[in-house]
Amino acid sequence: MEGLVMAAQLLLGLSILVGLHELGHLVAAKMFGMRVEQYYIGFPPKVFGFRFGETEYNLGAIPLGGFVKISGMIDESLDTEKLSEEPKEWEFRAKPAWQRLIVMMGGIIINVVTGIIIFIILTYQFGDTYLPKEEVVKYGIVAHDLGKEIGLETGDKITQVNGHDYQSFSDLVDAEVFLGDSSYYTVERNGQTLEVPIPRGFLDKLSDKESISNFIDPRFPYEVLDVVKGSNAEKAGLQAGDKIVSVNGQSVTYFDELQYFLKENSGKEVTLKVVRKPENDAEPIINEAETLTAEVEEDGTLGFHTKQLVDLGFTDYTFAQAIPKGTEEAFNIVWVSIRGIGKIFSGEVSASKSISGPIGIAQIFGGTWDWVRFWRMTGLLSMVLAFTNFLPIPALDGGHVAFLTYEIVSGRKPSDKFLEGAQKVGMVILLSLMTFAIFNDIFKLFF
Template structure:
């Protein structure tokens, strides 16, 4: 079922973005009197379609892109049969270079606008929830294997990241941290200020499966929020609202400490000291200490769910405030992609770990349908699609933009033969990249 949800979100998200992208080309072309023969979401074979005016609108069976076919344009269809004839007034090639440039930029512009609108609306509707720096400084972090590898330790209190102040925990693990030239954490450890440098290429390790959860997390005090029916916790008498403050006489304040103690006592009985509040008792009032005995399961658990006792920060945004904030978030996606591509070309980041095809994108959407997550990823993909299409690669919009810019600046138009050859080269590059991404996805999933 999770696979179906992933696929459905992928198809809906890509169909919306590709449909809007190609609509940008179509509207611009028609605005300048060009004839648009076909509008496709997906690639042939055609599932269904209809004709309206001079244009045939189609839905293709291969949902990995789309296109518009504009008369007199050398595009991915490579239909050059009529290029030897004199251009008709409604053809792409008959129009001034500046009009053709706007047509080729139409899809990119629409994707940028779509991404910005999505981020603005999400910011306005949902606001921003975060773990403030004050909480990180009070409780510290939990350092897992990858965190310990670069020198972080559980209990460290991170003061600065990359030599700068920060607002919340998410700022400590964002891609900007690891894409910086000289990334570092400044931490307070046992009253001493220490700088932990992030090694070059560390982002490569974070690209592996489940690596993000193997780096660092905020350290948090907790209480029991739910006891699993039939579990060892229920048999021991643990209740929702309890706080476990010691295991076998060892004080426990944070959840990671409890996990460590339980894993040291797998398949054994442990004595627990629990603070329990009476019915109707306020959170601030003293709790009653209770002693319990519990059996630790083979996986090092008792069978209950926890609630983090952290003071989360939340900021609401008016629509006017959401406009600059959402716009900044949208363009930050582009900036991160620019820096990431630079790292790939410099060899600091592996392309196989960084590039994702349809399967990888579907996994990013996840196996549960959450509208906030869906729209946020769709907004991100819209900005990525705009950026990738702007790259000066033949067969992409950016390739056409590069040739048209050359024509405007030099006053000389590249020959149709040259454009046809460039289109073929671009198609080979794109198909090779798409094949690599798909097989890379398969390899990451099954190996």
């Protein structure tokens, strides 16, 4: 079921973005009097279609892209049959270079605008909930395997990143930190201040969701939020509001400590000391802790959800404030993409760990339908789609933009034969990249 939800979110998100992208080309072309023969969301064979005016609007069976076919344009269809004839006034090739440039930029512009609008609305509607630096420094961090690998330890209090202050825990794991050439954390440990460098190319080890969760987490005290019905926690007598203060006599303050002790006793019976919240919501008394006996599941759990006892920060934005904030967040995605590609070409980050195809993207959407996460991912993909389409690769919009810019600057138009050849080369490059991404997804899924 989770796989179906992932696939459905991916297809809906891509259909929206591709539809808008191609609509940008279509509207710009019609604005300059060009004839648009076909508008496709997806690729043939056709599932559904209708004709309106001179244009046929279609939904294709292969939902991994889309296109518009503009008369007199050398595109992925490689339909060059009529190029030997004199250009008609309604053909793409008959229009001035600046008009053709706007048509090719239409899809990119629409994707950028879509991404910005999504992030502005999300910022305005939901604000920003975060774990403030004060709480991170108060309780420290939990260092998992990758965190320990670079020298971090559980309980470390990270006070600065690259010598600068930070606002929230998310700033500690922001892509900007790992894209730097000499990044480091300033840490307080056992009353001493030290620097923990982040190795070059470390981003390569944080290339997927599982790896990121194996880096660091915030440390926090906790209490039981609710108990799963029929679980071992319920059988033991745990209740909402309880705090487990020891497991088999070993003191527990933070949730990561509880997880450790429970995993150490997987499949075994444990003795729990529990401080129960009084009914009048007064502060519980440690000396009045109750003793419970519980059977730990094989996966090291008891069957309850936790409430983090930390003070979260929240920033609410007016619509006017959300405009620059949302725009900044949208363009930050483009900036991170540019730096990430630079790291791939420099060899610091491997392409196999950084490039994801449809399976990898679907996994990021997640197996449960969350509209906020869906629109955040769709906004991110919109900006990524705009960026990748702007790359100067023939067959992409950016390739057409590069040739048209050359024509405007030099006053000379590349020959139709050259453009046809470039289109073929570009299609080979794109098909190779798509094949690599899909097989790379499959490899990461099973190996």
